[in-house]
Amino acid sequence: MAHDIEIIEKTPAEYAYKKRRSDRLMRSQLMMFALMIFMTLISFAAVQAGFSAYFVIPVVLLLAAVQVGLQLYYFMHMSEKGHGLVAFFMYGGILIAFLTVLTFVTIIWW
Amino acid sequence: MTTVANSVGQKKGFGATLWDWLTTVDHKKIGILYLIGGGFFFVLGGIEAMLIRLQLLIPNNDFVSAGFFNELITMHGTTMIFLAAMPLLFGFMNAIVPLQIGARDVAFPFINSLGFWMFFFGGLFLNLSWFLDAAPDAGWTSYASLSIASTGHGIDFYAIGLQIAGAGTLMAGINFLVTIINMRAPGMTYMRMPLFTWTTFVASALILFAFPPLTIGIFFLTFDRMFGGNFFDHTMGGNTIIWEHIFWIFGHPEVYILILPAFGIFSEIFSVFSRKRLFGYSAMVFATVLIGFLGFMVWAHHMFTVGLGPTANAIFAVATMAIAVPTGVKIFNWLLTMWGGSIKITTPMLYALGFIPSFVMGGVTGVQQGAAPLDYQLHDSYFIVAHFHYVIVGGVVLAILAATHYWWPKMFGTMLSEKLGKITFWFFFIGFHMTFFLQHFLGLMGMPRRVWTYMDGQGWNLFNLISTIGAILMAIGVIVLIINIIVTTARNERVGNDPWEDGRTLEWAIPSPPPFYNFAQTPLVRGLDTYWIEKQEGHKGYTAAEPVTDIHMPNGSIIPFFMTLGLFIAGFGAMYRVDHSWGLGVLVFGLAFTFLTMAIRSVKDDLGYYVTKDQIRRMERGRD
Ligand code: HEM
Ligand SMILES: [Cu+2]
Numbered sequence: 193m194a195h196d197i198e199i200i201e202k203t204p205a206e207y208a209y210k211k212r213r214s215d216r217l218m219r220s221q222l223m224m225f226a227l228m229i230f231m232t233l234i235s236f237a238a239v240q241a242g243f244s245a246y247f248v249i250p251v252v253l254l255l256a257a258v259q260v261g262l263q264l265y266y267f268m269h270m271s272e273k274g275h276g277l278v279a280f281f282m283y284g285g286i287l288i289a290f291l292t293v294l295t296f297v298t299i300i301w302w
Numbered sequence: 303m304t305t306v307a308n309s310v311g312q313k314k315g316f317g318a319t320l321w322d323w324l325t326t327v328d329h330k331k332i333g334i335l336y337l338i339g340g341g342f343f344f345v346l347g348g349i350e351a352m353l354i355r356l357q358l359l360i361p362n363n364d365f366v367s368a369g370f371f372n373e374l375i376t377m378h379g380t381t382m383i384f385l386a387a388m389p390l391l392f393g394f395m396n397a398i399v400p401l402q403i404g405a406r407d408v409a410f411p412f413i414n415s416l417g418f419w420m421f422f423f424g425g426l427f428l429n430l431s432w433f434l435d436a437a438p439d440a441g442w443t444s445y446a447s448l449s450i451a452s453t454g455h456g457i458d459f460y461a462i463g464l465q466i467a468g469a470g471t472l473m474a475g476i477n478f479l480v481t482i483i484n485m486r487a488p489g490m491t492y493m494r495m496p497l498f499t500w501t502t503f504v505a506s507a508l509i510l511f512a513f514p515p516l517t518i519g520i521f522f523l524t525f526d527r528m529f530g531g532n533f534f535d536h537t538m539g540g541n542t543i544i545w546e547h548i549f550w551i552f553g554h555p556e557v558y559i560l561i562l563p564a565f566g567i568f569s570e571i572f573s574v575f576s577r578k579r580l581f582g583y584s585a586m587v588f589a590t591v592l593i594g595f596l597g598f599m600v601w602a603h604h605m606f607t608v609g610l611g612p613t614a615n616a617i618f619a620v621a622t623m624a625i626a627v628p629t630g631v632k633i634f635n636w637l638l639t640m641w642g643g644s645i646k647i648t649t650p651m652l653y654a655l656g657f658i659p660s661f662v663m664g665g666v667t668g669v670q671q672g673a674a675p676l677d678y679q680l681h682d683s684y685f686i687v688a689h690f691h692y693v694i695v696g697g698v699v700l701a702i703l704a705a706t707h708y709w710w711p712k713m714f715g716t717m718l719s720e721k722l723g724k725i726t727f728w729f730f731f732i733g734f735h736m737t738f739f740l741q742h743f744l745g746l747m748g749m750p751r752r753v754w755t756y757m758d759g760q761g762w763n764l765f766n767l768i769s770t771i772g773a774i775l776m777a778i779g780v781i782v783l784i785i786n787i788i789v790t791t792a793r794n795e796r797v798g799n800d801p802w803e804d805g806r807t808l809e810w811a812i813p814s815p816p817p818f819y820n821f822a823q824t825p826l827v828r829g830l831d832t833y834w835i836e837k838q839e840g841h842k843g844y845t846a847a848e849p850v851t852d853i854h855m856p857n858g859s860i861i862p863f864f865m866t867l868g869l870f871i872a873g874f875g876a877m878y879r880v881d882h883s884w885g886l887g888v889l890v891f892g893l894a895f896t897f898l899t900m901a902i903r904s905v906k907d908d909l910g911y912y913v914t915k916d917q918i919r920r921m922e923r924g925r926d
Pocket of ligand 1: 558603664665667670673677682689
């Protein structure tokens with residue numbers, strides 16, 4: 193039952209490329225992380241400041257949506273190759289869900 | 303020779319054979335299980351249909367009681383959609399799709415088996431209602447005000463049975479998606495996938511998005527009926543219309559879950575027996591995906607008369623009519639596939655030829671119903687009954703019968719008799735049009751849908767009589783098919799890889815039935831209609847993408863069976879909890895049992911086993 197395990201050695205150039213790439217990824221992830229914390233702070237501040245609910249709720253929802261996007265693209269690597277189909281399914285699902293909710297809001301609960 | 307066809311190679315006793323089928327995770331065997339299960343429920347639903355037609359044979363008939371009639375129509379619809387049409391299609395998807403994409407099994411063999419057992423136990427649960435209480439009687443749509451008012455446990459059987467079966471369907475759908483995305487052989491790009499694989503893929507995506515709403519709707523119904531919920535009770539602040547929305551948000555995509563694989567089956571058949579590549583392949587793929595999307599945006603066309611208002615009705619009417627466009631694209635592509643082809647009228651091709659006019663008629667009445675103002679006239683009349691039988695029987699059932707003949711040799715290694723097959727076709731096809739064509743006119747004359755009986759002197763007698771005779775012809779067709787299956791199996795004349803001689807896709811490049819590991823070497827796909835390309839170049843079989851290596855295969859498991867059994871038991875507990883104190887205990891026990899089996903599955907490592915190179919070489923040599 194010998195199963196040949198293939199060992200592939202990286203060339204120095206490959207190694208350097210991988211390293212540069214992960215450095216870049218790390219930097220962008222840290223920046224996004226800071227940005228997301230900042231947005232969370234804004235949300236809390238908006239609630240604390242006692243603005244009108246008609247202002248606060250849309251702002252918080254908008255920031256939440258932006259955060260979901262950042263999460264997907266910067267932390268879950270959706271921008272990288274091979275995620276096209278996943279993205280297609282997600283956006284398809286979002287579109288359908290949006291239309292469904294829109295219908296419910298307009299013709300049942302309005 | 304036959305020894306190699308069996309995965310194990312020796313004759314086994316009854317007990318061992320039974321155990322083998324209960325524990326199998328082989329997609330080909332699960333495909334056969336789906337065919338047996340779906341075939342059983344198809345016959346059951348057919349018997350219910352015959353009773354319905356006998357009751358409507360003459361005016362003022364009292365062959366069955368009004369209450370029993372309601373149970374019959376409810377169980378007929380529910381059984382045919384959830385327990386016959388879908389599982390039969392799943393049977394072919396399971397048996398064929400992995401072969402078409404050059405895979406050795408589906409992505410999740412364990413879940414595949416679990417999906418089958420959940421369908422089977424769910425269906426069993428639903429049908430036990432006949433013996434234990436009364437069957438559900440609020441229609442397959444089970445509209446909430448009616449279903450909550452229904453006395454006895456009938457609707458509870460509906461809710462819990464469909465919940466279990468529906469969960470199985472969802473698993474099967476996810477499994478096919480992952481399989482098609484991840485397990486394609488080298489070179490099998492998306493745009494080289496056979497159309498049956500494509501339509502399976504899109505139908506699975508529809509399952510992924512359409513079944514969760516059904517799950518939620520049924521949970522609401524379960525809570526309203528069994529646990530004191532008030533989701534649909536307007537006197538308690540609920541809303542009965544919400545059920546209709548939720549049901550149709552599931553229900554309309556569901557009809558496309560049924561018809562898309564049927565389209566796929568016919569696409570294969572048209573191209574094989576016209577001996578031409580499918581006309582407009584990429585347009586076909588695009589139309590399939592587009593239908594998938596639009597299918598989610600039209601559900602309210604089932605609710606035009608609810609009073610949604612003119613704006614909503616107008617929007618949904620336009621969206622509904624839009625679906626006719628990609629559907630029309632498909633019809634023309636099939637016609638153009640035949641154009642100039644060298645056509646061979648085999649039994650599957652006969653079904654395909656019969657399908658086109660039948661389905662087009664169903665599509666035309668669909669667009670008529672999609673015009674909201676006209677639908678005020680047509681809604682809940684026999685016109686609707688005619689429409690959906692034209693699309694479902696004229697589309698889906700003809701496809702299932704065609705696929706039975708077309709893929710039978712691949713699945714079982716024997717060829718169904720062409721002569722009996724053609725007899726089945728003509729009985730079924732003529733019977734079908736006799737049964738349903740005149741129902742359009744009954745509807746226009748005012749005969750309402752789901753009526754138990756009707757009075758004399760309204761001019762409905764003759765058409766109802768003809769309709770019942772047609773139903774008997776269809777039944778004869780099905781009986782001939784069953785005889786055909788028995789005779790063919792008894793005769794057991796083995797066939798080779800490509801018994802139709804015109805196979806184009808990968809499944810025809812390997813033995814019938816394929817060995818349990820499907821492909822001794824993973825195939826290399828060099829274009830659309832892979833096997834056809836190989837044949838054109840004078841090759842035998844397929845081009846391999848790798849040398850013969852050890853093959854990793856999954857072990858069978860009994861856990862899916864027991865996991866489902868737990869849910870089945872819990873279902874009874876949930877239902878009888880309402881009137882017996884022991885119910886709660888049974889509910890808890892059943893769920894605990896299921897969780898226990900899940901825990902065992904998670905803790906116990908099962909890494910499968912290897913078929914070694916030598917074994918494969920020996921088995922491949924033994925073949926020819
Ligand atoms: C051109 C495509 C189609 C159009 C425009 C269409 C349109 C419609 C409309 C408007 C209704 C509701 C009528 C009413 O209740 O007043 C309906 C009912 C129905 N359709 Fe279609 N349809 C199409 C294709 C299909 C297909 C392909 C299937 C199944 C394979 C299907 C199955 C059904 C079923 C089962 C019902 C009745 C549901 C019920 O009330 O029990 N339709 N269709
Ligand atoms: Cu519909």
